[in-house]
Amino acid sequence: MRRRTLIGGLVGGFGAALGGRAIRAQQPAPEAGEIPKRAFGKTGVELTVIGLASGRFPLIASDEEAIALTRRAVELGINYFDTAHSYWGGHSEEIYGKVLPAVRQQVFLTTKSTQRTRREAEAELDLSLRRLGTDYVDLWQVHGIRNRGEVEQVFAPGGAIEAFEAAKKAGKCRFIGFTGHSDPEAHLAMLRAYDRWDSILMPLHVADPHFMSFERQVLPVAVERGMGIQGMKNLANAKLLQGFSVKECLSYVLSLPIHCTAVGCTTIGQLEDDVRIAQALEPLDDQRMAALRQRAEGLQGPQLEDWKEEPTKVGLLERPRYRGG
Template identity: 25%
Template sequence: MQYRRFGRTEIPMPVFSCGGMRYQFKWQDVPAWTIPQNNQRNLEATIRRAIELGINHIETARGYGTSEVQLGRILPLGDRDRLIVQTKVNPSQNPNEFRQKFEQSLRNLRLDYIDLLGIHGINDAETLHQTIRPGGCLELARQWQAQGKVRFIGFSTHGATEIITQAIATNEFDYVNLHWYYINQVNWEAVAAANRHDMGVFIISPSDKGGMLYKPPQKLVELCSPLSPMVFNDLFCLSHSQVHTLSLGAAKPQDFDEHLKTLEYLDRADEILPPILARLEQAACDSLGEDWVKTWQIGLPRYDETPGNVNISTILWLRNLAIAYDLTEYAKMRYNLLGNGGHWFPGNQAKQIEQLDLRSCIANSPHADKIPAILAEAHKLLSGAEVKRLSQD
């Protein structure tokens, strides 16, 4: 395993982390005795495999259902000093609720302290305020830090780059969990800002949210050759020294195997990546038109500046992925989350786009005359059964 300095924490962080949201029994809390033995054995085998590989960062959250309780059956049995344990707790307007959730996390994990505590879901102005206001969640976390219950404090986010950079600019956090990978590079400004503040950078779900790369379409397989799409995406992320670790949401011990192939290429990324990147860009230009590929994002409004809160930029992005790379299943999954994802995936679909007057909000786009029709086309291509976040299922 290779390790990178995790910003100001000075922790030697493995370039792969063992994320804890795929191997648990349920997304809701249930009595511990109802957890099947075969599920628990699989989780424990996955953790043991991770540690054998040098992946000693185990990451979970209070919102991941039975994950913490199940980890609490194995983590205290290992060499605690070798482990980097991270859990995350959602901010709340009521600090007592935040306190109760953190104390529950400690009980579940059966640990005396957490190495990394993440404020889970600083996604908008409200959750940022709940965190950093006087008497808010961050103030409580500082108290736990002084008591030795927490070593370092960070935050996770699915929010807009503007919100992420505002949180980073407070200089109150030691690290950040965010989305950034090949198909979604909009948060690079936030990654760079985190590096300027010497924060650790943890990439959330690069294989799942990065395109459901555990079952890639054939077109993407061919474009990424000789690497698999999963290894290509890992290498793309880790070729940037500003990125410190990628979360691998392993569901079973074998799920690490494909990712591990990335390690042999890390010192040759400058040689291996350019031809693949060129093919991917050319495929997008061939499918969508070069002018569109280079300019589609210009002048687009935020979803809350759009009639009907239609998330124009996200919808166009998903349509691009479906057409350019055959990532249709991924695009449908994300598109049908719109309207159901709250501040984790905000905005609405283009369901009734013909009834909305978009002229003023897209006036600054070079494609203003085409966008309404493209949005209608995207809805026909991507609409389907309503999707909820995993924690809501």
């Protein structure tokens, strides 16, 4: 399933609502260097407000196209590149490794580990660095935290936090953070457990405030702590395109008090669309944000956000394994 192809059943019959994606008018290529930047929390690093996420690379037809997409992102001035050890069985990191070493000092490179013990996380980081063709990443993240049980694993003796602290001390990463999209309570547990996170990555979009909301529960805490805040799932895996344009979705997310958001493009055309939106970004006022949230009420819930796992429906220790994204 491509990032901006609507999914049958829930979104069937809405092809015309793709906001110009289905039949894409010719537009001039955006110029490089005009993407707004924001300081990434207390890190002091200036990041473009959108960054290329490689989680969708398996949906691209070939390695050559994935490499071309990455190169185009660099050409357009994007400096924030998101990947993970688990994406495409490690091949997404290898794609970045074919492009980004040549511009290593110009880009902010992130990767992630799903391992919860020190030994396994350290092994993943070493392999990630080899794949990426670098001796350090700018940001290394505990990936896909789903519940309090995993939080306890991370902070147990011999837990992954030891690997993250050691990697930062050794210069294998500049900053450390964590990610997840299953349950805002798991994010809050990570924040309670540790006060030295540099960054956080969470799903943020126009329908999120209506159901198990990261925007309402987690975002204020991250803002208060001065963390580097990254968004993801801006389009809710394309499902929001049944009722919203890409511009509305990205404008909403980038009007929140965040620093950047990851965009999961699968074509250069999609990437250039997102860059045009970012270049012309005009943050929305409270009234317009509220109007968009109100429009999303009819879409909200577990059918739209099927990555969120309600504790009342699935036991905390019985949830399905993290599937990526």
